Structures are given as C-alpha cells and as structure tokens.
Amino acid sequence: MSPRRKAPEGGTGIVDRARATLFGVAVGDALGATTEFMTPAQIRNRFGVLREIVGGGWLKLSPGQVTDDTEMTLCVARGIVRSERWDLKPIADRFAKWLSGNPADVGATCRRGIEEYIEKGRLEAPPDEKGAGNGAAMRVAPVALYALGDEKLLSRLAVEQAHITHHNPLSDAACVSVGTMIQRGLLGAPPRELRAAAEELATRHPEFRFEGYDGESSAYVPDTLRTVLNAFFSTKSFEECLVKTVNRGGDADTAGAIAGAIAGARYGLSSIPRRWVNALDPGLREELASLAEHLVRLSPRFVENTGKEP
Ligand code: MN
Ligand code: MN
Secondary structure (H helix, E strand, O other), X not given: OOOOOOOOOOOOOHHHHHHHHHHHHHHHHHHHHHHOOOOHHHHHHXXXXXXXXXXXXXXXXXXXXXXXXHHHHHHHHHHHHHHOOOOHHHHHHHHHHHHHOOOOOOOHHHXXXXXXXXXXXXXXXXXXXXXXXXXXXXXOHHHHHHOOOOHHHXXXXXXXXXHOOOOOHHHHHHHHHHHHHHHHHHOOOOHHHHHHHHHHHHHHOHHHOOOOOOOOOOOEHHHHHHHHHHHHHXXXXXXXXXXXXXXXXXXXXHHHHHHHHHHHHHHOHHHOOHHHHHHOOHHHHHHHHHHXXXXXXXXXXXXXXXXXXX
C-alpha cells in the first residue's frame, strides 16, 4: 500500500484482508464442525456458548481440523494459482483427486458433480431446480480474491465454478452475493455497501430475506445464507459474527466457513482471535496465506496497478 493512502480500518491492506478471508473459511469450518447437525438447544446444554475450537462433532475431529468446506476452497484456490488464469479443469481435477482420497465428509451434490466430471469430463452439471445446497457458495472465496476489482468478472466466474457441481439459480445468486460482499470487504468499502449486496439478493430472491431470521441453519443455501447474513449484520466483530453463526447449529461448519470469509474480508487478519488461528495446522496456515496473496496479485485490481498493491 502506498504511504499516501491510509490503511483501511481494521487491517493493513488488501493482502491482509485476503489472508483473513481464507483464514476465515478455515476457522469458521473448524469452529462450526463441532456443532454441525446439533440444534441450538443441544449446543446450549452441552457448551453454554461455543467460543473455542475444540474439535469433536459428528466427524470426531481433532481440534483445528477442517472439513470439506476448507478442502474444496483449497482445491479452487490451488487450481487458479497453479494455472495463473481462469480455467475450470485444474479446479475440477483437484476436486476429483480430493474425492478419490475418501474425504471424511462430502455433500451429495458435490459428490455427484465430481463423479460426473470423472466419468464424462463434464465441467457443467445439468440444471437442477432442487439442487439449492450450499456446496458451491462455501468454496467461492478464492474466486472473489482472484476477480478483485471487477464485480462483473466475479459474477461470471463465481457461477462457472459453482456449476461444476451445483446448477441452480438460488445457488448461483448466493455465490455471486457472497463473492461481492467479500470483494467489497477486501476493498474497505463502508458496511452499507456490503449490506446493499445482501439486500439486492433478498429483493431478487425473497428466499434469502435475513432480517430477524431465526429459522434453521440447514444446508439449503437460502437457510445457510440467512443465518450468515443475520449474524454478520447484527454483530460488530469477526469473533461475535462467527460465534453467533455456529451456535445456531445445523450446517454450522459451512455457515461458519461462509461467515468467516465475509467477516475476514471485512474486519482483517488482526480481528481473528489468535487462539483460533493458532488452532489450525501450521502447514494449512502457511498455504492459505500464500494462496491468498497469489490470488489477489493475479486480480484485475493488482494487474492494472502492475502488481503493486493499489
Ligand atoms: Mn464440512
Ligand atoms: Mn457442512
């Protein structure tokens, strides 16, 4: 960042916020995996309020272990960074390799889409009116970083990556909206501009109305996003946003991953509790930090400024 410009509030620049975005996915996933498929009442009885990364959950994870949400995000990020341009095939190849390693968890729609890629080489799943799961939105963060500075480009690429497994208008709209919020956060836009992206989504698709939402945090992408948006807009820090999100239970790790990406972009790296970052595997931390920087340096925002942070 040039010394003439003030660092955006809550962070020291775009690379910092990009790292916070991907760290946000991982800590949200690791934190929420503990309460995945629990009800809010079960969580209250067991933990009071869950604020620590303790592992466990139905997958019996060790503390700090991440799941499909982070793993698929890594596939997207690694695929882009390796090819240094937009190409779905390296991303799909990484999904295929990941699935063949028998991951602890994988969503049904993701599995079907990846298997069809393996069998037929198909990079676009057929349209599916019922396939409004959250599996494409949970991995969109790297695309937001890569397309930073061009919201139109983001809209196209977010949907292309989604269609490898999910081809549904609600999933598409969610991916674009989450990506847009991340980008506006990365650029230090005022909160009302993040809110405008969420409100536009809810206007176009009332399924996403999040004001006062206290329904289930299911894997149906409107439910997931309503949980995330409600938590994000009713809290003032990364930690409170994530705590509120994962204590809703349901698809808590995926909601946590999406909330973590948006809140990470908005609040920056220093806002993520150190104890949560430290809970992650050091190798994962290192890779996420490096991928995040690579992705934004490939973005229109940086390339137009000849690689220097604008
Ligand atoms: Mn998961
Ligand atoms: Mn999940």
